[in-house]
Amino acid sequence: KAGVTQTPRYLIKTRGQQVTLSCSPISGHRSVSWYQQTPGQGLQFLFEYFSETQRNKGNFPGRFSGRQFSNSRSEMNVSTLELGDSALYLCASSPGWGQGTGTDTQYFGPGTRLTVL
Amino acid sequence: GIQVEQSPPDLILQEGANSTLRCNFSDSVNNLQWFHQNPWGQLINLFYIPSGTKQNGRLSATTVATERYSLLYISSSQTTDSGVYFCAVESPKAAGNKLTFGGGTRVLVKP
Numbered sequence: 001k002a003g004v005t006q007t008p009r010y011l012i013k014t015r016g017q018q019v020t021l022s023c024s025p026i027s028g029h030r031s032v033s034w035y036q037q038t039p040g041q042g043l044q045f046l047f048e049y050f051s052e053t054q055r056n057k058g059n060f061p062g063r064f065s066g067r068q069f070s071n072s073r074s075e076m077n078v079s080t081l082e083l084g085d086s087a088l089y090l091c092a093s094s095p096g097w098g099q100g101t102g103t104d105t106q107y108f109g110p111g112t113r114l115t116v117l
Numbered sequence: 118g119i120q121v122e123q124s125p126p127d128l129i130l131q132e133g134a135n136s137t138l139r140c141n142f143s144d145s146v147n148n149l150q151w152f153h154q155n156p157w158g159q160l161i162n163l164f165y166i167p168s169g170t171k172q173n174g175r176l177s178a179t180t181v182a183t184e185r186y187s188l189l190y191i192s193s194s195q196t197t198d199s200g201v202y203f204c205a206v207e208s209p210k211a212a213g214n215k216l217t218f219g220g221g222t223r224v225l226v227k228p
Contacts, residue, residue, distance in 0.1 A: 043205075048215060108159060
């Protein structure tokens, strides 16, 4: 099976712009989660989508949003970019059948490295 | 929310040495995973281990859920083991899948 794919791999934007990142999960997986990694804050959970519905959300401002399509592919959008949004954005997929019981192993994509100038 | 602490933060090893990385968590968990982050940033799954012991080649892991800690053992280390190792947990109090990560242990294996 192909792994989790993320596009683009690298992105440079300027403050105030918006950006959309894409994640394609492993075939058959229905849960997609997004994480932000920065040197200062480490790895932090953004949100999770399961069957096109947001099932869980982290503590990020409303500028961060996402959605999931019927084929389980997910997009993440950041509006009005700030310098502090520069980070590695990681997407993880899991079967989702565990329904949050902890029985799902999560598999990560290679990430999108976003630089905001 | 649940807190996850990893120790040591940094580890320098000579090739061939053994090491133990520790992960402490503040509450009960229903999922615990260990990852290795490669130099390009990708998180590679090492173990899914909410309890018990597992082994995969030179790596093994043990989670003692009742005492809220997990250990990752690296034996006969190789330079390719260098990188950052993360422990991540899921709390049964959180809806859906939500991993909380520790701060990581940065490992450097010298030839």
